[in-house]
Amino acid sequence: MDNFTVLQNIIQNRRSVKPALLNGQKIADEQIRSLLELANWAPTHGRTEPWRFVVFSGETIAKFSADHAALYKNNTPEDKYTEAKYEGLLHTADNASHVIAVYMKRLPEAKIPVVEDIAATAAAVQNILLGAEALGIAVLWSTGGMVHNPAMKTYFGLDQEDVMMGLLYMGHTNEPAVEGKRRSSGEEKSTWK
Numbered sequence: 001m002d003n004f005t006v007l008q009n010i011i012q013n014r015r016s017v018k019p020a021l022l023n024g025q026k027i028a029d030e031q032i033r034s035l036l037e038l039a040n041w042a043p044t045h046g047r048t049e050p051w052r053f054v055v056f057s058g059e060t061i062a063k064f065s066a067d068h069a070a071l072y073k074n075n076t077p078e079d080k081y082t083e084a085k086y087e088g089l090l091h092t093a094d095n096a097s098h099v100i101a102v103y104m105k106r107l108p109e110a111k112i113p114v115v116e117d118i119a120a121t122a123a124a125v126q127n128i129l130l131g132a133e134a135l136g137i138a139v140l141w142s143t144g145g146m147v148h149n150p151a152m153k154t155y156f157g158l159d160q161e162d163v164m165m166g167l168l169y170m171g172h173t174n175e176p177a178v179e180g181k182r183r184s185s186g187e188e189k190s191t192w193k
């Protein structure tokens with residue numbers, strides 16, 4: 001198979017897998033390290049390399065989940081708070097092997113627009129997702145829970161300009177891959193002049 005076809009298969013077969021579908025099987029830390037190195041090869045304007053990762057595995061996953069649920073409890077107005085969501089956050093990662101929190105770190109000296117550092121960090125995440133697909137690892141890139149709440153920025157010690165990009169729930173699944181869906185083709189979203 002030529003390189004393009006290999007890459008095309010990886011890109012098109014990659015699917016988001018909900019953490020509820022993970023089976024508890026562990027991923028070797030070495031594989032996670034390899035994926036983080038792939039992330040580091042994302043394009044980066046001004047060489048700011050703004051992607052940052054906090055990796056949870058083993059017992060630290062339960063600790064993070066408890067902290068995430070507590071952030072929800074302590075930062076949600078009473079009329080919006082539900083016990084179901086609290087329990088959901090507590091248990092979302094029960095069968096995950098690793099959870100990676102991703103954020104964009106803005107360098108004080110960065111001159112490029114913020115959106116470009118966010119774009120570079122998103123590209124780094126995509127490198128992880130594609131590498132994971134190639135390794136048969138299931139992932140969900142999630143921005144649920146408290147990801148976009150300022151309390152989570154504080155929890156991870158982010159500065160004002162930094163941006164939480166999401167949580168990657170990673171593991172293995174026994175579920176068959178679902179068929180990918182897109183609203184329209186790339187051609188339909190493109191204009192040639």
Ligand SMILES: Cc1cc2nc3c(=O)[nH]c(=O)nc-3n(C[C@H](O)[C@H](O)[C@H](O)COP(=O)(O)O)c2cc1C
Nearest residue numbers: 014015016017018140141142143144165166180181
């Ligand atoms: C920035 C971002 C945040 C996302 N957050 C969530 C999320 O919180 N929950 C979820 O179920 N999926 C989330 N997704 C995954 C999308 O639902 C998924 O990519 C989409 O349904 C297309 O499916 P596919 O990734 O299998 O092609 C997110 C995707 C992106 C790019």
